[in-house]
Structure formats: structure tokens, C-alpha cells
Amino acid sequence: MSNPNEATLLNKYASEVFAGLVAPALEDMQVSTHPAEDLPAKEDALVRMNRELKRALEKPASERHWVMVIDLRKCIGCSACTVACIAENKLPPGVVYRPVTIEEVGTYPNVTMKFLPRPCMQCDKPPCTDVCPVSATYKNEEGVAVVDYDQCIGCRACMAACPFGARTFDFGYTYTEQLPVMDGAVIGGESAGGYEHASQEYGKEWARNSRHESPIGNVRKCHFCLHRIKDGILPACTTTCIGRATYFGDANDPDALVTELINKPNVIRLKEELGTEPRVYYVV
Amino acid sequence: MIKKIAYTVGAIALLFGLWGVYVRLFEGEQSANYGSYIGWGLWVAMYLFLAGLAAGAYMLATLDYLFNIPQFKGTGKAMLWAAAVTLPAGLASIGMDIGHMERIWKVYLQPNFSSFLALMVWGYTIFLLLILLSLYLAFTRPEQSVMKLVMWIGLVVAVLVAGGVGFLLGGNASRLFWHVGLLPVQFPVFALASGAALMLVLVGWFGPKEDHGNRANQLWTLGILTVILSVVKLYFLFTDFTQSLYGGVPENVQAVQAIMFGQYSFSFWVVQIGLGTLLPILVLVQPKLAKNDFIAGLMGVLLLIGYAVARILIIVPGQVVPMLPGLAEAFSGPKLTFEYVPSLMEWSVTSAVLGGAILALLIGLDRLVRFTEVKK
Ligand code: SF4
Ligand code: SF4
Numbered sequence: 001m002s003n004p005n006e007a008t009l010l011n012k013y014a015s016e017v018f019a020g021l022v023a024p025a026l027e028d029m030q031v032s033t034h035p036a037e038d039l040p041a042k043e044d045a046l047v048r049m050n051r052e053l054k055r056a057l058e059k060p061a062s063e064r065h066w067v068m069v070i071d072l073r074k075c076i077g078c079s080a081c082t083v084a085c086i087a088e089n090k091l092p093p094g095v096v097y098r099p100v101t102i103e104e105v106g107t108y109p110n111v112t113m114k115f116l117p118r119p120c121m122q123c124d125k126p127p128c129t130d131v132c133p134v135s136a137t138y139k140n141e142e143g144v145a146v147v148d149y150d151q152c153i154g155c156r157a158c159m160a161a162c163p164f165g166a167r168t169f170d171f172g173y174t175y176t177e178q179l180p181v182m183d184g185a186v187i188g189g190e191s192a193g194g195y196e197h198a199s200q201e202y203g204k205e206w207a208r209n210s211r212h213e214s215p216i217g218n219v220r221k222c223h224f225c226l227h228r229i230k231d232g233i234l235p236a237c238t239t240t241c242i243g244r245a246t247y248f249g250d251a252n253d254p255d256a257l258v259t260e261l262i263n264k265p266n267v268i269r270l271k272e273e274l275g276t277e278p279r280v281y282y283v284v
Numbered sequence: 285m286i287k288k289i290a291y292t293v294g295a296i297a298l299l300f301g302l303w304g305v306y307v308r309l310f311e312g313e314q315s316a317n318y319g320s321y322i323g324w325g326l327w328v329a330m331y332l333f334l335a336g337l338a339a340g341a342y343m344l345a346t347l348d349y350l351f352n353i354p355q356f357k358g359t360g361k362a363m364l365w366a367a368a369v370t371l372p373a374g375l376a377s378i379g380m381d382i383g384h385m386e387r388i389w390k391v392y393l394q395p396n397f398s399s400f401l402a403l404m405v406w407g408y409t410i411f412l413l414l415i416l417l418s419l420y421l422a423f424t425r426p427e428q429s430v431m432k433l434v435m436w437i438g439l440v441v442a443v444l445v446a447g448g449v450g451f452l453l454g455g456n457a458s459r460l461f462w463h464v465g466l467l468p469v470q471f472p473v474f475a476l477a478s479g480a481a482l483m484l485v486l487v488g489w490f491g492p493k494e495d496h497g498n499r500a501n502q503l504w505t506l507g508i509l510t511v512i513l514s515v516v517k518l519y520f521l522f523t524d525f526t527q528s529l530y531g532g533v534p535e536n537v538q539a540v541q542a543i544m545f546g547q548y549s550f551s552f553w554v555v556q557i558g559l560g561t562l563l564p565i566l567v568l569v570q571p572k573l574a575k576n577d578f579i580a581g582l583m584g585v586l587l588l589i590g591y592a593v594a595r596i597l598i599i600v601p602g603q604v605v606p607m608l609p610g611l612a613e614a615f616s617g618p619k620l621t622f623e624y625v626p627s628l629m630e631w632s633v634t635s636a637v638l639g640g641a642i643l644a645l646l647i648g649l650d651r652l653v654r655f656t657e658v659k660k
Contacts, residue, residue, distance in 0.1 A: 082615060094320060094617040101610035118608060127458055133402035134390040153390060154383015156323040157401050163458030165607035168320035169383070172312050173618055211312040217383030270608070274457060 056250035074245035077115035081237035088236035090199040097222035120222035121278030128158040149214040172216040294642030301636020319619025326626040334374030339446035340479020341367040373641040446475035461539035477513035484584030500575040507574035560590015
């Protein structure tokens with residue numbers, strides 16, 4: 001993906017789409033009629049992050065320090081990331097890894113909306129792991145808090161311990177189970193069933209066929225799309241964010257975009273006072 | 285007569301409960317009302333209550349077997365039996381609560397000892413073994429020093445496991461309402477108080493037929509003990525709530541408000557404080573009423589209900605305040621809510637647990653461990 005042709009293409013495409021969107025608002029303004037190729041080349045963040053991801057993957061796992069940076073000034077609260085995550089991880093109803101909270105701030109009439117996407121913070125001092133009676137949830141060597149579904153007994157102690165509400169419990173619902181089925185036609189629950197049962201989390205197939213099969217009865221959470229990362233693909237929320245408000249990368253890489261972003265003063269982490277050392281940063 | 289009623293109540297509760305147990309075992313947890321934001325509900329509260337009851341009952345058994353207090357001679361076996369029944373009942377309740385019960389062996393064979401939950405499972409297992417050993421010794425060699433030794437160990441373990449449950453909640457720095465240093469201190473007191481209430485019921489309602497003049501005194505002493513413990517408990521509540529409200533940290537204030545003025549105010553004021561604490565205190569300070577078998581037993585039942593509700597009102601309010609503003613509305617789906625009232629299935633399972641415990645207690649008292657009749 002990092003080859004220059006692809007990058008130029010993506011840039012061109014992005015700027016043309018963008019121009020199309022804003023053109024009506026710029027009616028009386030002078031708009032450059034130059035073709036996109038002539039614009040000063042500014043690389044799309046996704047292209048850069050993709051390249052950096054590949055670079056990070058060449059290092060031993062323990063030397064990578066994955067972080068996520070979310071630019072709250074750019075987030076428009078569309079929840080595309082929430083939905084992308086659900087589609088990627090085949091999350092059933094009631095399980096969500098990255099909701100976007102909406103808060104109205106200010107006093108009328110001076111009000112505005114504040115959107116806060118909330119993945120798992122991948123805390124470096126996570127209160128959720130020590131409490132697990134069977135070590136089913138732990139920080140893996142890349143620093144991502146994972147859940148071993150086959151080990152988890154479903155006691156929900158980790159859920160109680162997480163200060164961010166980042167863990168939800170899989171009660172075994174599916175989106176399609178109530179849908180009608182028509183004989184001989186591809187319609188309803190049965191035909192869609194396969195879609196819901198094919199999660200590839202942690203690089204493993206989770207069939208989730210019966211009510212007692214993991215990850216049903218387990219606690220689930222965001223894992224930074226580890227299964228994608230290992231193949232050199234950015235997390236689903238990051239590639240889907242239409243405002244380019246979500247960044248992902250290796251903070252141990254001094255030249256990475258995320259490193260650039262988090263080494264500025266306008267960056268915060270949630271509930272810093274609890275000392276959990278989140279790996280998710282918010283640009284404000 | 286009372287015994288017949290108690291048997292009937294136990295049997296009906298168990299029967300009603302079988303439905304819930306069936307649903308839970310074969311259909312899973314969807315019909316429970318706890319969810320992803322309020323993850324611990326009625327069953328966890330009942331575990332705290334019943335396990336605390338077992339610890340309290342054991343503590344009171346030491347009055348007979350360890351400290352040889354003449355007034356309580358003959359009550360030890362019954363109290364040990366009560367502990368032997370309520371602890372497994374509590375464990376059954378928590379067992380129903382976990383998503384993969386079939387993996388419970390992992391807590392024994394692959395434990396993570398930095399988890400307080402794992403420590404508690406081990407602690408309660410050891411405690412159960414100690415209870416059974418004490419019971420065995422009570423039958424075979426109650427006067428020997430080995431009995432005393434076991435009872436000493438058991439007493440220490442009882443206090444530790446009772447307090448440990450307080451830590452299980454209090455250790456969560458993420459939940460301000462639980463994260464009070466007082467919790468592990470309170471819990472052994474709660475346990476002792478509920479044990480005393482249970483003893484009131486057992487002595488008052490199911491004591492030995494032939495009363496040799498000892499019972500009235502036992503009831504009176506127990507009544508006073510219960511009153512003192514209830515006052516201490518009230519004081520704990522008072523300090524906890526006033527400190528939270530005065531401190532003014534929103535998350536804590538909201539939790540206390542939910543109890544005092546919000547969705548749990550009826551359970552709190554009417555059941556826990558009114559019926560479960562104040563009424564029994566008013567009745568039990570009057571020697572005439574406190575020495576009456578029936579009334580003393582009835583007050584014991586009210587106190588027990590009050591303690592059970594108190595446990596629910598520790599567990600649930602600690603989870604009702606969203607961890608982030610707007611989280612409640614951020615994504616909708618089943619079980620993503622910060623409101624909780626137990627479902628019928630949950631009540632049903634609890635009914636099975638309590639019904640089973642009542643029946644086991646009564647059958648044990650009838651066939652196994654009668655109160656020893658003590659002659660003056
Ligand atoms: S955000 Fe919650 S689930 Fe994620 S690592 Fe931190 S404590 Fe654990
Ligand atoms: S729910 Fe699973 S991962 Fe969480 S603490 Fe319990 S056993 Fe561990």
C-alpha cells in the first residue's frame with residue numbers, strides 16, 4: 001500500500017471528493033482549476049500510518065508500543081467507527097467496543113456538541129487484569145489488553161474494575177435470530193447467520209453457534225484489531241473514520257505520526273487521576 | 285406449627301425456583317436483568333449475604349465450643365450446621381452468576397493469586413472444609429483440644445473471608461461508592477450481625493422442645509447483641525453516606541442519592557431501615573417481647589431481610605453511575621443500561637437457593653444436629 005502510485009491516487013481521489021463536497025459553499029470564490037496532481041503533495045494520514053505500521057511490524061513485538069490518538073476537534077460524532085468495529089468483529093447486540101458518547105456543552109444559546117469515541121484505553125496499569133481469577137485477561141507482549149475467551153469463566157470482575165466501561169458481556173444475542181425465514185429464498189436469520197458467526201478476533205475463528213459456546217458468556221473488549229495489525233492493516237475504526245480523527249501507530253517510533261501528535265501539550269488522557277496510564281490519547 | 289410453615293415456605297420457594305434454575309442452565313443469561321454496565325446484581329448480593337451469614341454463624345458457634353459460655357451451651361452444633369448450609373447456598377448463588385460455570389475448576393487449578401476473587405474462592409473453600417471438620421469434631425470429640433484448635437483457626441478464617449468480600453468491592457478504585465476503606469471493616473460486623481439474627485430465628489422458633497429456663501435468657505442476650513450490632517451498622521451507614529455527600533464527588537453523591545431518594549429509596553427506607561433495623565431494635569430492647577420465642581424469631585427474620593437488602597444496596601448503587609458522561613445513551617442494545625431491578629428469573633433462582641437452604645437447615649435440625657438440651 002505504501003507505493004507512491006497508490007498514495008498519489010488516494011490523495012487525488014480524496015481531494016476531488018472533498019472539493020465536490022465543499023464546492024457549492026464556495027460558489028463565489030476563486031477555486032483552482034488545476035488538476036489534483038498539481039497540488040502540493042500532502043500525504044493522507046492513512047497512507048502514512050500504513051507505511052509506519054509496516055515499519056513497526058518489522059520490530060520484535062515487545063518493542064512496539066501501540067497507541068491510538070483521537071482528535072476530538074475533528075470528530076463529527078458519526079459513529080462510523082462504532083459500526084465498522086461491529087462489522088469487523090461481528091459484535092452481537094449489547095456488545096460494543098467503541099461507542100461514541102455525545103455531550104452537550106455550554107449554556108444556551110452558546111451550546112455545542114462534544115463527541116468522544118471510547119475504545120479500550122489499553123491501560124499500561126490496567127485495573128482489569130489483576131482482578132481476573134484465572135488470568136484470562138492480560139496485557140499481551142505488545143501491550144494490548146486481551147481476553148482469552150477459552151479461559152474466561154465469565155465472572156465479570158474485570159467489567160466491574162474498568163473505570164471506562166470498556167468491557168461488555170456477550171449474552172448470546174444475534175441481530176438476525178428473530179428475522180423471518182422463507183423456504184428456498186435467501187432471506188432472514190438463517191442465511192445471515194453465517195455472517196454473524198464468523199468473527200476472527202485474536203486470529204481465531206469464533207463460531208458462536210450455541211448459547212454456551214465462547215465468546216458467549218464471556219466479557220469482550222476492544223483489542224486494537226490485533227488480527228488486522230498482524231497482517232499490516234490498521235484497526236477498523238481508524239481506516240473508517242471519515243473525519244481522519246483517529247490515528248494509530250507505534251509510539252516507540254520517533255518519526256511516527258502518533259508520536260508527533262502525543263508529544264504536544266494539547267493532548268489529554270481520560271481519568272488520568274486514576275493512574276491507569278491509558279494508551280489512548282485525545283487531541284483537544 | 286412454625287416448623288410446618290417453614291417447611292412449606294422452603295418447599296414452595298424451591299419449587300418456584302426450579303423454573304429459574306432450569307432457564308438459567310439451559311437458556312443462558314438473557315432473561316436476567318443484570319447486564320454490561322450493571323454486571324453484578326441480585327445473585328452476587330445473595331452470595332455476599334449468605335457467605336456473610338455463614339461466617340457470622342460460625343463466629344457464634346465459638347460461643348459454645350471455644351469460649352464455653354454457659355448460656356450458649358448446646359447451640360454450637362446448630363450454628364455450625366447453619367454455616368454448613370448457608371455457605372454452599374451462597375456459592376450456588378455466585379455459581380449461577382458466572383458465564384461459564386463448567387470452567388470453575390480453573391480457579392482451583394489455574395488460579396491467579398493477584399486476583400482477590402481467586403483468593404476468595406480459595407478462602408471460602410478452606411472455610412467450608414473447616415466448617416465441615418468442626419461439625420465432625422462437634423459430634424465426635426467436642427471437648428478435646430483439637431476441637432478448640434480448629435475453632436480458633438475457623439474463627440480467624442471466618443473474619444478474614446467476611447472482610448475479604450468487602451475488599452473484593454472496596455478494592456475497585458474505579459467505583460468510588462465501593463472504594464471506601466471502611467468496607468472490609470464493616471463486612472465482618474455485618475456478618476456477625478446477620479449470624480446473630482439467624483440464631484434468634486433458630487433458637488426462638490426451632491429451639492429444643494424442653495425448655496429448661498435457659499431459652500428466655502439466650503433470646504434476651506441475643507436480642508441485645510443484635511441491637512448493639514444493628515446500631516453499629518446504622519452508624520457505619522451514617523458515616524459512609526454523610527461523608528460521601530459532604531465530600532461532594534459527583535459519582536459518589538449520585539450513588540448515595542439513588543439509594544436515599546432515587547429508585548432504591550423504598551427498599552432502603554422501608555425495608556432495610558424501617559422493617560429490617562428500627563422495628564427489630566424497638567422490639568428487642570423490651571425484655572418481655574425479646575424473651576418471647578415467636579416474636580424473637582420474627583424479629584430475626586426481619587433483620588435477615590434487612591441485611592439481605594443492605595447487601596443489594598451496596599452492590600447495585602456502586603454501578604448505577606455511568607463511567608463517562610453520555611455513556612448510557614452512546615450505544616443502545618440489550619443490557620446496556622444503568623438501571624437495574626432483578627428479573628423474575630433472577631428472583632426465581634434466588635428463591636431456589638433460599639428455599640433449598642431453608643429445607644436443608646430444617647432437615648438438619650430435625651435429624652442431624654438437634655440443639656443439645658441443657659439442664660440447669
Ligand atoms: S480501558 Fe478498561 S478494559 Fe481497557 S485496559 Fe483500561 S481498565 Fe482494562
Ligand atoms: S470475566 Fe473473564 S476475563 Fe473478566 S475477570 Fe472474569 S474470568 Fe477474567
